[in-house]
Amino acid sequence: MPTPIFSWHQQLWEDFMRRIVQNRVPHALLLYGQAGSGKLQFGLALAELRLCTTANSSSTASTPSPTACGECSSCKLFRAGTHSDFTLLQPEEGKSILSVDAMREMVAGAAYTPQISPRRVVVINPAESMNRNSANSLLKTLEEPPGDTNIILISHTPSMLLPTIRSRCQQIAFPPPSSAEAAQWLQEQGVSAEEVAEVLQLAEGAPLHALTLASSDQREHNKLMGEELNALQRGQANPIKVAYRWANKKNDPVLTLRWLQQRVVSIIKTAYKVESPASQQLFLFLDKVNESLSLANSPLNKELMFETLLLDWSKLRS
Numbered sequence: 001m002p003t004p005i006f007s008w009h010q011q012l013w014e015d016f017m018r019r020i021v022q023n024r025v026p027h028a029l030l031l032y033g034q035a036g037s038g039k040l041q042f043g044l045a046l047a048e049l050r051l052c053t054t055a056n057s058s059s060t061a062s063t064p065s066p067t068a069c070g071e072c073s074s075c076k077l078f079r080a081g082t083h084s085d086f087t088l089l090q091p092e093e094g095k096s097i098l099s100v101d102a103m104r105e106m107v108a109g110a111a112y113t114p115q116i117s118p119r120r121v122v123v124i125n126p127a128e129s130m131n132r133n134s135a136n137s138l139l140k141t142l143e144e145p146p147g148d149t150n151i152i153l154i155s156h157t158p159s160m161l162l163p164t165i166r167s168r169c170q171q172i173a174f175p176p177p178s179s180a181e182a183a184q185w186l187q188e189q190g191v192s193a194e195e196v197a198e199v200l201q202l203a204e205g206a207p208l209h210a211l212t213l214a215s216s217d218q219r220e221h222n223k224l225m226g227e228e229l230n231a232l233q234r235g236q237a238n239p240i241k242v243a244y245r246w247a248n249k250k251n252d253p254v255l256t257l258r259w260l261q262q263r264v265v266s267i268i269k270t271a272y273k274v275e276s277p278a279s280q281q282l283f284l285f286l287d288k289v290n291e292s293l294s295l296a297n298s299p300l301n302k303e304l305m306f307e308t309l310l311l312d313w314s315k316l317r318s
């Protein structure tokens, strides 16, 4: 089975099919939109299709296959993650910046003829994880990709990219799904109808983030975070250690920050009821959480961000 296309991306996919028929697929693409809405999966499905030897054979040139075949050697290698003509560049686990060495290696490799597929394909996710050095290393390849190389950049915050990177790509906006589409998809993934509205709201409508929030692992993590916040306020936990755990949790730090935001908001509401003098301090803390959230998609040091927040939090002794 080839990589599936989300129902809310179907129209965009059909637009791409038309581009393929007309041989108008740009060499450099920038797919941008809300984090957690599935742009990476679209980029991967497109990469798989552009690499698939069956879909790109001359016999299918006039009526192109709408998806990769899922059967040819290219598709099998792609699925196994060992396709030599495909590169997925993303920060290493726990890091937020893409290594310059990985970028240079990709640029050097792009000069070689593809081995299996008709072209090489590179996906960079997210593009804002490139620092200035990585971005500069990419510029020339982006402007004149060797052979028929396709470069697909995924971005949640395209305004953070160098203008020279943006201007070399065809930019395609990925609108988020409607709440009905997102809700239906979540239910198909096994999220209960009662839970759907809550997780979608917390994820600001991003279905993939909402699905993560509904997972039992995330629920367990949230419960533990709640206990840690209480322990910190009682001076019974070390904010540096807790920050380390939060930063190294294999999920999007945005989800953790949003959970913290909701938590503080709910505490403020309770504090107001009893007119607690602590509410002013809580509002100041909430400002800091909101500020971190506004920067959370940028390549920052997650550990340092959580350390700063949790040190502040631990000073708010209850």
Ligand SMILES: [Zn+2]
Pocket: 052, 053, 054, 055, 068, 069, 070, 071, 072, 073, 074, 075
């Ligand atoms: Zn194939």
